[in-house]
Amino acid sequence: MNxxxxxxxxxxxxxxxxxxGETHFPADVNRPGELYGAVLRSPHAHAHIRSxxxxxxxxxxxxxxxxxxxxxxxxxxxxxxxDQQVLVSECVRMVGxxxxxxxxxxxxxxxxxxxxxxxxxxxxxxxxxxEEAMKPDxxxxxxxxxGPSNVLYHLPIRRGDMQAGWTKADVVVExxxxxxxxxxxxxxxxxxxAYVDERGHLVVKVATQYAHYDRGEIxxxxxxxxxxxxxxxxxxxxxxxxxxxxxxxIIAGLMAWTLRKPIKMENTRTESFLSHSKRHPMRLYYKxxxxxxxxxxxxxxxxxxxxxxxxxxxxxxxxxAAIHATGPYEIPNVQxxxxxxxxxxxxxxxxxxxxxxxxxxxxxxxxxLLAEALGLSPLxxxxxxxxxxxxxxxxxxxxxxxxxxxxxxQALTPYLATKGDAS
Amino acid sequence: xxxxxxVNEQDFRLVVEPDERLLDVLRNRLGLIGTKEGCGEGECxxxxxxxxxxxxxxxxxxxxxxxxxxxxxIEGVGDRLHPHPLQKSFVELGxxxxxxxxxxxxxxxKALLDRNSQPSEEEIKEAMSGNLCRCTGYDxxxxxxxxxxxxxxx
Numbered sequence: 068m069n070x071x072x073x074x075x076x077x078x079x080x081x082x083x084x085x086x087x088g089e090t091h092f093p094a095d096v097n098r099p100g101e102l103y104g105a106v107l108r109s110p111h112a113h114a115h116i117r118s119x120x121x122x123x124x125x126x127x128x129x130x131x132x133x134x135x136x137x138x139x140x141x142x143x144x145x146x147x148x149x150d151q152q153v154l155v156s157e158c159v160r161m162v163g164x165x166x167x168x169x170x171x172x173x174x175x176x177x178x179x180x181x182x183x184x185x186x187x188x189x190x191x192x193x194x195x196x197x198e199e200a201m202k203p204d205x206x207x208x209x210x211x212x213x214g215p216s217n218v219l220y221h222l223p224i225r226r227g228d229m230q231a232g233w234t235k236a237d238v239v240v241e242x243x244x245x246x247x248x249x250x251x252x253x254x255x256x257x258x259x260x261a262y263v264d265e266r267g268h269l270v271v272k273v274a275t276q277y278a279h280y281d282r283g284e285i286x287x288x289x290x291x292x293x294x295x296x297x298x299x300x301x302x303x304x305x306x307x308x309x310x311x312x313x314x315x316x317i318i319a320g321l322m323a324w325t326l327r328k329p330i331k332m333e334n335t336r337t338e339s340f341l342s343h344s345k346r347h348p349m350r351l352y353y354k355x356x357x358x359x360x361x362x363x364x365x366x367x368x369x370x371x372x373x374x375x376x377x378x379x380x381x382x383x384x385x386x387x388a389a390i391h392a393t394g395p396y397e398i399p400n401v402q403x404x405x406x407x408x409x410x411x412x413x414x415x416x417x418x419x420x421x422x423x424x425x426x427x428x429x430x431x432x433x434x435x436l437l438a439e440a441l442g443l444s445p446l447x448x449x450x451x452x453x454x455x456x457x458x459x460x461x462x463x464x465x466x467x468x469x470x471x472x473x474x475x476x477q478a479l480t481p482y483l484a485t486k487g488d489a490s
Numbered sequence: 491x492x493x494x495x496x497v498n499e500q501d502f503r504l505v506v507e508p509d510e511r512l513l514d515v516l517r518n519r520l521g522l523i524g525t526k527e528g529c530g531e532g533e534c535x536x537x538x539x540x541x542x543x544x545x546x547x548x549x550x551x552x553x554x555x556x557x558x559x560x561x562x563x564i565e566g567v568g569d570r571l572h573p574h575p576l577q578k579s580f581v582e583l584g585x586x587x588x589x590x591x592x593x594x595x596x597x598x599x600k601a602l603l604d605r606n607s608q609p610s611e612e613e614i615k616e617a618m619s620g621n622l623c624r625c626t627g628y629d630x631x632x633x634x635x636x637x638x639x640x641x642x643x644x
Contacts, residue, residue, distance in 0.1 A: 082581040085589030086573070086596060088524020088564030095523035254528045254536060254590040254624045304526075304590030305624045336529045 081302070093274050093301045094258035098329035101260070102131055102170040104322055105177035105332070106315070107184050108341055109166055112411040113194070113208075114159040116166070117187040124169060124183040129176035132326050133184070134168045139321060140290040144313045146280065150212045151377045151414075153288050153317045159188070160208055161376035161413055163341030170322045170330055193411035197373040198350070200410045208376070208409045217409040219374050220382035222389045224403040226461050232365025232400030236356025240436045244353065244429040248373070249346035251418055255304020256339040261319035262329035269296050271320050274303040276310040284313050285320045296320070308417030309343045312379055344379050344416025347372040347407075349388065351429040355398075357437045361451045363398045366461075370405040370426065372415065379416035381407035387422035393461045394430035395472050396452040401461040446483050450476055493557050497522070498566030506553045513537045513548040516563060524564035524593045528622070535621030538594035539563050545601040545620070564593035567600060575641040576600055576634070585634035587625035595621050599635045607642050609635070 084090040121133040136142055136156035143149035155164045167184045171177035194200040194208065200217040207215050233239070260272040269291065275281050278298045286296045303310065315332045323330040334342065349372050356365040370388050374381035389405035438448035453472045459465050495502050497520060506515055516522045516539070525548055528536035532547040539548045540562040568574035576596045579585070586592050595618065602609055602617035609617065614635045623631065 076582075076584060078581055079584070079586060081589065082586045083570065083573075083577075085586045085592045086564075086577040086580045087569065088522075088567075088593045090589055091523070092526070092590065094527070095517075252624055254534060254588065254622060255526070256528065302590075303588060305588045307624070333527075336531070 085302075090302045092255050092258065092304050093260060093272055094255070094333050096260050096272055096301065097331060098260065098262050101262070101329035101331045102172060102322070102326070103174040103177045103332070104168055104170050104315075104319055104330045105174070105181045106165045106318060106338070107167040107169075107181040107186070108338070109155070109159040109162060109164040109186075109188075111159055111188055111190050112162050113191040114188040115191060116155065116157050116159060117189055119167060119187075120185040121167060123185065124167075124180040127171075127176060127180045127183060129172040130169060130180045131172065131328065132170040132322060133180070134170075134318075134322060134325070135166070138325065139288060141288050144284040144288055144317060145378060146312060146380055147382060148212060148378045149287075150209055151313070153321065161411055163413065164376070165318065165342070168318045168322060170326060170328070195410055195412055197371050197408040197410055200408050201371070201406065208411070213378070213409065218406055219378055219409050220385055220407040222386050222403075222405045224389055224392070224401060224405075224461050226463065227400035229365060229367065229400050229402050233356055235358055235364040237359040238437060238440045239354060239356045240433055240440065241354040242429075242433065242436070244351040244432065246349045246351075246425045246428060248348045248413070248415075249418065250340055251305070251307040251309035251343070253305030253307060253309055256334040256336055257310075257314040257343065258331075258333040259315045259319040260329065260331050261316075261323035263323060263327055264297070267295070269320055269324050270299060271296070271316050272299045272301050273316050274301050274306070274310060275316070276303070276306045276308070281313065281316050285317050288317045289321060289324055291324070307419050308421065311417045312344055314343055341413075344418070345375065345413050346418040347374070347381070347384055347415040347422065347425065349373070349425040351426060353429045353433050355433040355437060357441065359441060361438070361441050361443050361448050363396055363452045365400040366393055366398045366403070368392045368403045368429070370403070372405070372407045372422070373412055374407040374409050375412040375414035376409065377414040378407075378409075379414050380421070381415060384415070384417065384422035388426050390460075390462055391423045392426050392430065394427070394434070395454045396430070396434070396449070397454060397458050398452075398461065403461060446476065446480065491554065493554055495553070495556055495561060496559070497561045498563060504553070508552075508554060510553045511549055512539075512551040512553045512556050515553040516548060522563045522565050526590055526593060528590065533622070534591070535594045535598065536591055538597045538621060540597055540601055543601060543604055545598045547620070562597070564596060567596060574600065575638040576603070579634040579637040579641070580631070583630050583634045583637060585627060585630040587623075587627050591621055591623045595623070595631055599638070602635070603639055603642055607639060609639060611636070
């Protein structure tokens, strides 16, 4: 293997275009004769749609097309489950759910037109607390797709003998931790240009993390063959997981295909916040036991991830949280239960570290509290339990190489002794 | 309304709406797509341009307000054959990631270097405080401005 580049600085291939202002993000491309698209989004978190009246919107001069659920051939998309609608037909499950889309001669007209779409909502009580939503008597948010329970996913991990573990524990720390919802806030709001090319293919230019998936979902929703759809990835202005789901791709594609006109769409920052996934807020219930020598002997953890209104990547994210629940520490007796729960909150999906970030708050805080209870330094507490070659994780994986944690902590010891380590 | 704008040392006669933002005129009427819109409310700095050498958010300026002022966008800063030292240092030091904040960053830095060719690290951070980078590349951005300042001084 050629390792010559390791440790050297390589100039980005796309760097010059970016510093000169030449790079094309999707908002920067246009087609002659393009129309402008805008989306009406629900202001309610949970509602039944009685009717959608588009007459006033369609009558506005300059409006070329108004689209609702009935115009979508196969009205579903999603990375793991197709439980999200392109345009909502009956059931609104979160603020920001798309209801109707307009194509018009200018952005101004398109935005005026969506304000004229009349939606008759029957507002329903929302489920905003995942632990409430888990209860057996909570109303099911996706009965057709996900069954009678809002628990979308549960991963139990069991290792060793909990009874034996607690018997050995000289000190036990039990705490509850909560992490907050986060938005990626990538700097470039979603934008798209969709058109039918000279070969009769639907072309969708978009900033995406997942072009081949977008292509499949566009083709599925529109009832086209894969070979009729081309997704061209433009420069991506930050993503951090937030561009792994469908945003405007299908709506723009639907309008371009139906009207045979180029469609340009750009989210405002507000629309961007309302429409893409979030980092899972998690509740982490941790009970950790250690001997007086500072060796971890038992962990019982319950992790509840708020999936929000749609599944997106929730099972995978919550699975990763479970797998990382012990942190980089050897614990012989482990009971972990990790859940993804549907609610009426904005849907959660991929975001940097994909579920591995949230448990850090819990397991590292537990280590600090155990160290304090045992009169050990936080560093020593970690060194006595840290993974090394030969360690077995909670999921039974034997670590055979490249386990640099102890070495890394030892390298930090002089620094910690000066200011990092309060004790 | 009819207006005249001077952008990147070129004069343009334009017909614009009275409520049209300078950002939209630059992007849509003049095709200067290097100026980006990230928030539309003056928070992110992606639409930064220079107005008489001062960094401004072009989303907060009406096109009509720019009449009689000297405007510069990223397209006027340099080109492939003659890049500005800032453009060179941003590429060489890896201060570019997704690139969406980059034009605004470079223009804010240029406004600083044009009035203070030897800024301290604090002065650089203050001058760039109106420009957000969500890839969190701030450290390299500050270093790139320092490197460019050294080159400008030479």
